[in-house]
Amino acid sequence: MRADHSADKSREELWRWSQSDPGGLVDYAFALQAEVRRWRDAAAQTSRNRSRPPATDRPEAPQPKSLRKRSGRKPGGQPGHPGRTLQFTDTPQHLQIHPLLECECGEDLSRQPAMDFERRQVLDLPSLELQCTEPRAEVKECPGCGKIGMAAFPADVNAPVQYGKNFRALLTYLYDAQEGASRRIREMGAEMFGYAVSEATLQSARQEQYDALAPFEARLVELRPQEPVLHADETGLLINQLNHGLHTLCTPRLTFFAVHLHRGKAALEALGIIPKFKGWLVHDFLSSDLGYEHCLHPFCKSHLLRELVFLFEQHHQPWAQALHDLFLEMRRWVQEQKARDAPLNETDYPRWQQRYREL
Secondary structure: OOOOOOOOOOHHHHHHHHHHOHHHHHHHHHHHHHHHHHHHHHHHOOOOOOOOOHHHOOOOOOOOOOOOOOOOOOOOOOOOOOOOOOOOOOOOOOOOOOOOOEOOOOOEOOOOOOOOOOOOOOOOOOOOOOOOOOOOOOEEEOOOOOOEEEOOOOOOOOOOOOOOHHHHHHHHHHHHHOOOOHHHHHHHHHHHHOOOOOHHHHHHHHHHHHHHOHHHHHHHHHHHHHOOEEEEEEEEEEEOOEEEEEEEEEOOOOEEEEEEOOOOHHHHHHHOOHHHOOOEEEEOOOHHHHOOOOOEOOEOHHHHHHHHHHHHHHOOOHHHHHHHHHHHHHHHHHHHHHHOOOOOOHHHHHHHHHHHHHO
């Protein structure tokens, strides 16, 4: 009996098939098994065990949880951790003297000079208000020719009344860096500063910052290929109902962002950084990244950890669980070395490599 994968088989048909062509029935069963596995794998995928955003998780899917194991240490700062306690500044902007007027015994101290001060400091915002600066251009009459002339205003003062560069920079920061909605930013301007900022003002402020950053971006594109290690990633971004790719290339100090209509090789070529890069390119095994053979390609461990979770939870692969735990143990070891300001000794590497190869 010839396999017809598009039609359901009755019990009698399967029985006759097993009598006439048992090998074909086995092939048919294997094909069905593989298809069921694909559907089960697709249904089991979440942001916790695959490289996909949490927004794509189904409501009934388990909530994402951390891949970290309990360390057995107490909560809070660990021994050797530098801490983040507020530090005194030697240049406070304001001083407040609190006089000691009377001793505990009742003696009047109001005329007694202070022998010393005990100090504390409070870090706070000044009153949130827009301060008005009025540029005035001198108008003069020339005693020689009688012509009346006027001094030039600064280049950035080009309207009778306008918002200053610091306030416009704040609007841009709230919109782009903090992803604030324009309506809420305009409401904030009205409520906190007494000025209802228009949508046109908000967008023109963003354009000013974009133009001002153009030389920095050009320099960043020039310098990134010279780095020894680059971390690359990309994600989808909807702009005017059209899918784009948001690309990032970063080091511990600087991050390059770029938006392109595509997410693959066409975008990478247009951005012009990876085609010139010859160091270690850390990424999520995107095929477009792998196509650059002049780079070394270590894979992002966060993505690998999620893939390993999928393998040991859905396919019950014990080696995947062991490798997952080994990666986390390596990470904890590196963090502990850094917390103690201890160098990463190359003599320790063979020990980790041996455990990796044993898996």
